[in-house]
Amino acid sequence: MTKKTFLAVAATFLLISGSTTTAVAETDSAASRPISAWSPSMTIGGPNFTDRTLRMVVHPSVGGAALRVHLSNLRGTTPLAVGAVSLALQADRATAVESSRRTVTFSHARTLTIPAGKEVVSDPVPLPVRAEQNLLVSLYLPQATSSATWHSDAFDVSYLSKPGDHAADTDDGNYVAATTSWYYLSGLDVVAPATRGTVVAFGDSITDGYNTPASVYHRWPDDLARRLAGPHPAAVVDAGIGGNRVLTDVPNIWQGVSALARFGHDALAQPGVRTVILMEGINDIGTNAGPGGVPLTAQHLIDGYRELIRQAHAAGVRILGGTMLPDKGAGYYSEPAEAIRQAANAWIRTSGQFDGVVDFDRALQDPSDPAALRAGFDSGDHLHPNEAGMQAMADAVDLRLLNS
The missing domain is CATH 3.40.50.1110 (SGNH hydrolase)
Known part of the structure; x- marks a missing residue:
């Protein structure tokens, strides 16, 4: 995808990111509409985290040229502070393909606070991905959280870091524990013409x-x-x-x-x-x-x-x-x-x-x-x-x- 093409896609993506999509909107062009490729349903009752980075695997059902990440505090009771989010192709376990790592922003900001009961959608990320090509989404939580909005039975492996912001790490040396749940990560959209x-x-x-x-x-x-x-x-x-x-x-x-x-x-x-x-x-x-x-x-x-x-x-x-x-x-x-x-x-x-x-x-x-x-x-x-x-x-x- 050329830079000019991606910017055009991104502009359309941003225009519709705040809306609720039901059936394929008649006004969306087939070349630029966002398609949900992965989206676990979220519940309340997950564990608490403080000064940890979560690295979670996403397995998209279709590929695309640009991506959006959904974060959810839908079932939370207190605001959720997010210190950093990154996206990369998975090489093995918690190790990313180095050249693929991207910083994920939300309304052009790298940090954000998600109010209780709310969800956010990222700015478009220019990272081509194939169907069933695993991605790693890393989420740094700098402050103590309350009961996590999560999907308990992921039947996939997620990784938890030692203390600190390790969202930008390429290797998995600082990821010291594993679990089989997803936390706060509620969706991945792709642009798939x-x-x-x-x-x-x-x-x-x-x-x-x-x-x-x-x-x-x-x-x-x-x-x-x-x-x-x-x-x-x-x-x-x-x-x-x-x-x-x-x-x-x-x-x-x-x-x-x-x-x-x-x-x-x-x-x-x-x-x-x-x-x-x-x-x-x-x-x-x-x-x-x-x-x-x-x-x-x-x-x-x-x-x-x-x-x-x-x-x-x-x-x-x-x-x-x-x-x-x-x-x-x-x-x-x-x-x-x-x-x-x-x-x-x-x-x-x-x-x-x-x-x-x-x-x-x-x-x-x-x-x-x-x-x-x-x-x-x-x-x-x-x-x-x-x-x-x-x-x-x-x-x-x-x-x-x-x-x-």
Whole structure:
């Protein structure tokens, strides 16, 4: 990209950075609109930090010529002081490709304070990246923080430094600890002229990738992104949260507010979003968590799905319904719970309310016992798929539903 071209892209990027993007905006030019390429859903309840640098891995679903970083204090209760942010291509673990390191600014400033309950988006960063080419985002936190806005189950490795600002370090010598969570880092946008918008995979721990190995990117949204690769790819964002429920917040706060409460932010506000694939409800069923503390019914779930469909269509976004996976043998399973799952899945398949259906249930069920996962797709807990099961979920998506 020439300097003149990048400046033109950056100018358009800055004009739209303060807005909430729902469907691909008709006024955006295809060559310059921001596309969400990676964006974990954030919750409250993370640890505190003082005078430390966090170095986190980002695995973008599509490539692009310029990047924007999203930082979030959305679930925080006190202002968050940020002393430095850098971006680089990953060489190995916490080591960056030296020539790729870039300082990230926000409204042209290298330091900032993010108020409680707020998020910020960086200025465009001129760093070309390929699809699935890992990036390192380093975040220096000079002052004591309160409970972090985070994504607990990253299934990726993040790195924590010894005291001090190590955002500009190229090697990993000052990074002395590792974790498998993301902190304050809530998104990466790319300028990707050939990309056909963003697909948001919205759900619970199954979408989040529970029981898949760290840093191998074999969650079903990752596998779907690879199916959508090519000259005109679509980005895929994973908006799964372990333990999340459709109708009610989870008492364990790090598992997040309900799907109804977070859908507008985590799905519909993603830059470039065109389609959402919704698969959620098994945690409502397994905990018998109906609205207002009453026992759950299938109609409660259906009413929740109708509301999510209404929100999506009001935003001009298509929404596909994913049937819930079988779970016989798991702690959630009982005959009354199975009856609710079957009734909700039947409504997803036949109501015609969704813009399309992805029948994950039939793709992964055991042919000899449809209430159970097929053994070759079971991670061992009879609830979460293994890597083969995740691929089978991605393969169950009719790509024609995403290309229309």
